Amino acid sequence: MIEDVKIAVVGLGYVGLPLAVAFSRKHSVIGFDISGARVAALRQGVDATNEISREQLASASFTITDQPSDLAGCKVFIVTVPTPIDEANRPDLDALLTACALIAPALSQGAIVVFQSTVYPGVTEEICAPALEQASGLKSGVGFKLGYSPERINPGDKDHPIEKIIKVVAGQDAETLDFLADLYGSIIEAGIHRASSIKVAEAAKVIENTQRDVNIALMNEISKICD
16 A cells, blocks of 8 residues: 555655655655755755745655664655766766665665666666665565656746656556556656656656757757847
8 A cells, every 4th residue: 555655765855855745745754865964954944955945844744864774664765866977977876876775774575666866778777776686685676676767857947846747657567667656646746657667767867858958058059149
């Protein structure tokens, strides 16, 4: 039953915090961030990203912590950490692997780990899964399941919060996909799109980011020409 599931949101930035707040309206939620300063500010009602107001934070009912031990007992782990690039424009997966190491000890039989970070196709199953297996002693697909649901938030857009943006979800198998579609569907008003595989969902995110960047670059060029 999704109503009884305990969710951990790992990474409380502009993606993770709105997600934790939305889920907390219907589920038990642990919001984790590695930054003690970030956790302290959120506990005081201050969101430096300005995505969530003081009033929204005050009314949200979820635990905010920087202690990995507080993740014990969670069924679903949603990873929303950043994935920047290095000096050579290569993907920097350090934050993602750190998150895997942090949540692995809290994984129990039947847990589901969902990644929302921007990655290239294959990262969830070929890089994150082995990291989780090594640190937890559980086998992917048997001891725990994998999911991927790309973040589609437009920072600063108050007219289109997470609830009003169609959610793409993918699961390691049909059972996991059904569960995640129901779980995200409990908070997403715009609807759920079920991707055919985790790699397809990862690719969708890369394509969407590429389209956004091309559009921004095009309009910047047109602006210069018109000016």
